[in-house]
């Protein structure tokens with residue numbers, strides 16, 4: 001049936017709605033721009049077996065649950081698993097009733113933003129930060145201020161300066177600190193424990209809650225994790241967000257947050273409808289209860305090999321240039337940086353057309369800095385392409401007189 005498309009909506013749109021750009025993902029031959037995990041590690045049959053195990057264990061129970069709308073906090077068994085995992089992996093004392101499963105951690109971040117942020121409120125983030133969250137903050141008309149970071153993440157003294165600057169200029173205390181402390185997106189940095197403690201003290205001093213986005217915690221392939229903010233503070237100031245997207249697959253759309261009961265109540269008040277997809281929850285729960293460690297071992301090895309292949313390319317092709325890059329012990333990203341004044345942002349499209357995709361640094365900076373920087377995702381392309389693509393990138397940069 002053809003759509004006539006002649007009804008006039010022009011005077012009817014809400015103030016908040018705009019024309020969305022339908023995202024068409026164009027992949028470069030060597031795609032380092034995306035934020036996907038290795039597709040070869042997605043445990044499709046493991047998930048199907050997990051789902052079947054749950055059905056076989058109690059057909060009547062799951063059928064009844066499926067016939068209802070899910071609990072607003074999501075499947076109870078997966079919440080219990082998540083609470084135990086958070087205690088075991090992150091030392092966070094929580095329980096199933098304090099876990100809210102969401103449609104990805106993106107929804108979890110969005111609920112917290114809606115529960116706390118009024119138009120015009122100030123929110124501090126890292127100097128370079130995941131744009132999915134800054135987009136949500138911008139949608140709720142927050143003023144986003146990036147606080148200086150180095151290769152270890154946020155710098156506590158500078159964070160206090162950022163708070164005081166906002167206070168002096170605007171006579172307000174920022175509403176929230178949003179941080180990705182482990183294998184940060186985009187820089188790959190991990191914040192040491194000592195800095196986390198300093199930041200907690202600073203945030204207490206000014207009464208600023210911390211939204212800790214621990215999205216990449218399950219992707220550590222070397223070294224040991226730093227303690228979560230949420231395990232270092234028991235005042236309820238820290239709201240902790242996690243996801244199954246980076247441990248298993250984003251297509252599942254399953255993330256979560258845990259927070260104090262009062263924060264949960266406020267966040268649920270802005271959540272429309274029921275909890276996330278029950279069918280997916282069964283598959284994740286059934287799969288992870290018997291396969292978490294084996295899956296993680298396979299996955300970590302793949303990520304490590306891929307990171308090393310990209311690093312080999314970087315060492316070979318960029319050692320004699322002024323470029324430097326981070327060497328994260330986990331996550332999906334390497335942060336690539338050239339000397340100040342070099343502009344790898346303006347050549348991005350040309351480099352893409354010639355076969356190599358990356359996201360330039362300014363896309364992650366609330367103040368638009370970072371033209372000399374780029375996020376390179378090592379998680380998606382096969383090992384050989386990670387190496388080849390970087391050699392190709394250097395050759396394109398050479399052609400374009402960037403190096």
Ligand SMILES: Cc1ncc(COP(=O)(O)O)c(C=O)c1O
Pocket residue numbers: 035103104105106107130132180185213215242243244245250253254255
């Ligand atoms: C830091 C961070 N937080 C949240 C998300 C959203 O993930 P999801 O909604 O798939 O859990 C991403 C996705 O890349 C991310 O990098």
